[in-house]
Amino acid sequence: MFKQFKEYFSFTKKELNGLLVLCILMVIVWVSPSVVSLSGTEKVYDPSEFKKEIAAFRASEKKHVKRNYYREPDKARGYKENKGSPVYFKFNPNNLAVSDWVRLGISEKQARVIKNYEAKGGKFRRKEDLKKMYSIRPEDYSRLAPYIDIPEEQKNAKVYVKKEYPSRRPVIVEVNSADSAMLETVRGIGPVLASRIIRYRERLGGFYRKEQLKEVYGIDSLRYPAIAEQLNTDAGSIRKININTAGFDELRNHPYLTYKQKNAIIQYRKQHGAFTGIGDLRKIAILNTEILRKIAPYLIF
Incomplete structure (x- = not known):
């Protein structure tokens, strides 16, 4: 028993060296915080410099002088934008230059929206049409409305409306005697559906009422009403x-x-x-x- 106990708790020379090194490291870790606290001094931060920077920033803010919005001439476009004081004059909003919109107190961005509308074919036939532009605010329209002047020929410009022609009277087709070409004259029946109707008609022996067409694959409750008024059935011709x-x-x-x-x-x-x-x-x-x-x-x- 003693021999077994000795074998269990005995260490090799290499293992003893490792234990020794581990103990030394543990002691160093344990005493290092105390050594650091004794050797060093706690750093104290002085906030006075930071307070000076804050005071300088506030002083510069008080010296700020408000300026009216002004944009120097744009070399690429050849005009300037000034929102300081609008200049009012009689104007036609159709094809008005961006620079003139800016003179009227409309920003360049607002004017560009109007020009895009015109580029897509938009026209102002009444002064109220300008109010429909989402870029024109109600207060902008109120001050510009008295100066809008649209020529009579533009007010009375003809608006083309697509003419609706009456649909042709549908041809009535007798479904039990019609061939594929005749069935294709019915609006809503193409070559594939005509072929299906004929195949099902041959299996059935003919249709004795139109509602039986719903049994044909491809004729659902939506398609049937569209073709039913163009068809009729001769029940006397069915094969018995x-x-x-x-x-x-x-x-x-x-x-x-x-x-x-x-x-x-x-x-x-x-x-x-x-x-x-x-x-x-x-x-x-x-x-x-x-x-x-x-x-x-x-x-x-």
């Missing part, structure tokens, strides 16, 4: 199916019946004989009232 003789192939393409419903019709007919009317079809469980209402116009018994 003899439900007592039709085979699965004849029923296969009709979009209103599923595969199971078509097969159920044929099997029921084989077991119970020919159908005498739409009431017999109601006896088939998977044919609901909605399906029968939609398919009835296409059946003969």
Whole structure:
């Protein structure tokens, strides 16, 4: 046991040297604050210099002399801007030079906004039009209004208004007999939509009412009202199916019946004989009232 204790707490020569150095460093760190406080003196700051600078700044502020705003002539533009005292004279605000606006007490920046408005085709036909410029303040307009003088020919300048022509009377197209070219004459129907209408019409056997067009992909509740007034349907031209003789192939393409419903019709007919009317079809469980209402116009018994 003593041997194990000795092995656990024994140190090599290298480890003992390291412990010694660590102890010396700890002692130095511990005593260094005391040595620094004894050897040095605390620095005292004198605020008198700072106070002198503040006093000099305040003295220079009192000597400041207010000056009227004046801008020396701009060599590039050839005019000067002076907001000291406006010079009033009769003027036409259309194509008035920037230098003249400045003489009237309008700043160069405000005048540039007016010139940009004119560059885009803007005109002043009445003196009140100047008040609509966002760069002209109400007080500016009030003092300038008595001096605005717009010539009569500019006041009465003709304003061109786009003439609205009455729309042509739409052509009514019979959707069950129309080919693709005829359908494309309807406003709102292009080549792609015309092709879809014809393909769906062939599967269906024809449209017995216009509302069935909503079943065509691409004709939604927004497009339908725009084309409905240009179309009509001849219900007498739809292709009908003899439900007592039709085979699965004849029923296969009709979009209103599923595969199971078509097969159920044929099997029921084989077991119970020919159908005498739409009431017999109601006896088939998977044919609901909605399906029968939609398919009835296409059946003969």
